[in-house]
Amino acid sequence: VVNISSLYKDTGMFTYDPGFTSTASCESKITYIDGDEGTLLYRGYPIEQLADHGDFLETCYLLLYGELPTKAQKDDFVNRVTYHTMIHEQMNRFFAGFRRDAHPMAIMCGTVGALSAFYHDSTDITDPHQRMVASLRMIAKMPTIAAMAYKYHVGQPFVYPRNNLDYSSNFLHMCFAVPCEEYKVNPVLARAMDRIFILHADHEQNASTSTVRLAGSSGANPFACIAAGIACLWGPAHGGANEAALSMLAEIGSVDQIPEYVARAKDKNDPFRLMGFGHRVYKNYDPRAKIMQKTCHEVLGELGIKDDPLLDIAMELEKIALNDEYFIEKKLYPNIDFYSGITLRALGFPTNMFTVLFALARTVGWIAQWKEMVEDPSQRIGRPRQLYTGATRRDYTPIDQRR
Numbered sequence: 001v002v003n004i005s006s007l008y009k010d011t012g013m014f015t016y017d018p019g020f021t022s023t024a025s026c027e028s029k030i031t032y033i034d035g036d037e038g039t040l041l042y043r044g045y046p047i048e049q050l051a052d053h054g055d056f057l058e059t060c061y062l063l064l065y066g067e068l069p070t071k072a073q074k075d076d077f078v079n080r081v082t083y084h085t086m087i088h089e090q091m092n093r094f095f096a097g098f099r100r101d102a103h104p105m106a107i108m109c110g111t112v113g114a115l116s117a118f119y120h121d122s123t124d125i126t127d128p129h130q131r132m133v134a135s136l137r138m139i140a141k142m143p144t145i146a147a148m149a150y151k152y153h154v155g156q157p158f159v160y161p162r163n164n165l166d167y168s169s170n171f172l173h174m175c176f177a178v179p180c181e182e183y184k185v186n187p188v189l190a191r192a193m194d195r196i197f198i199l200h201a202d203h204e205q206n207a208s209t210s211t212v213r214l215a216g217s218s219g220a221n222p223f224a225c226i227a228a229g230i231a232c233l234w235g236p237a238h239g240g241a242n243e244a245a246l247s248m249l250a251e252i253g254s255v256d257q258i259p260e261y262v263a264r265a266k267d268k269n270d271p272f273r274l275m276g277f278g279h280r281v282y283k284n285y286d287p288r289a290k291i292m293q294k295t296c297h298e299v300l301g302e303l304g305i306k307d308d309p310l311l312d313i314a315m316e317l318e319k320i321a322l323n324d325e326y327f328i329e330k331k332l333y334p335n336i337d338f339y340s341g342i343t344l345r346a347l348g349f350p351t352n353m354f355t356v357l358f359a360l361a362r363t364v365g366w367i368a369q370w371k372e373m374v375e376d377p378s379q380r381i382g383r384p385r386q387l388y389t390g391a392t393r394r395d396y397t398p399i400d401q402r403r
């Protein structure tokens, strides 16, 4: 039996807070969430307004610099991002080193971390100019790397960036253009892609963002920090939930099966949960879920997909759950992942690319949060406490005396 009080008598007071549900790790001016109201603000601007009227690169500027850009600032920012879309040619060889059936997130972890081996002139975090160049490079190169991971995975040749296209159109082009065939980006789908990027751009101190901040607090370079964020995002409880929601809808299979699955979700003896429902912070409708639902309808409408059985199941499931006492009482509403899987699948992405797209979009949030931390004079290396519950001091036993 460990005598905790004797171990901790001289360490002062500290909180034991598994999952950090009530401990703030930083001050931030970037993103605000009111989970009870269902509000999400980037630098004070509601996500609905940014998704309706803004575009992703404008949102990147806002997250990085705190204000919406003027026309001249925006043009300049777009030019500077566009300048950096290529990756070093030698990096192509990294992709060839992976097995074809490698998960694209595994490829992302490796290649993004490798950027620091190529761009030495933007790894000195004490230099504001280098920090700025690193930020632009990350935002510019993520679509290229993500598209290359996709192309490698499906066994097609890489498509180089087209800098006369806007950010999201260029990304769709790099993913879906094939040699010897005309490929024209559909502007409605490009706009939907752009909106999906805006919705995922930042979400305050979630697990991956906290990981980026913790890695950065030691002075690690930004490329290494973003690679750490990607690794954290990969987990099914974080970036992998949209894939799980889509699989669940497929498993339910038809609208008449829904009551059975709702009953299972309410049964305490059954570990099954309705994927895409509930959120640690939102105890009201996730505002991103509403925009995602609208985007989903737009994409399916544009592609002429009239009857998507998974969409029918999703809409009916939402209706049933929102009128069910259990879900009302526990404040379980659809989250962003509920409709994003259906939308991304309709855009043509295989399920194992869903988290990659999330990482692409979240890169700006990670980099803005990293920059804010590095520029904060009160920042110290992150070093959580622990509540030790192991053995107290004891003496080494020679191996021949151990039982």
Ligand code: ACO
Pocket (backbone or CB within 6 Å): 237, 238, 239, 241, 265, 266, 272, 273, 274, 275, 276, 277, 278, 279, 280, 281, 330, 332, 335, 336, 337
């Ligand atoms: N289906 C059924 N019951 C649920 C669900 C669900 N999806 N989510 C929560 N509950 C119940 C729990 O069983 C628990 O019930 P109890 O009070 O009787 O024990 C209660 O609601 C609270 O649940 P917690 O797990 O304590 O809530 P927490 O805030 O820790 O978890 C989470 C939030 C992980 C998102 C959870 O709601 C969940 O597992 N949802 C499904 C997975 C999912 O959609 N994840 C994506 C999140 S969004 C994102 O990461 C981008």
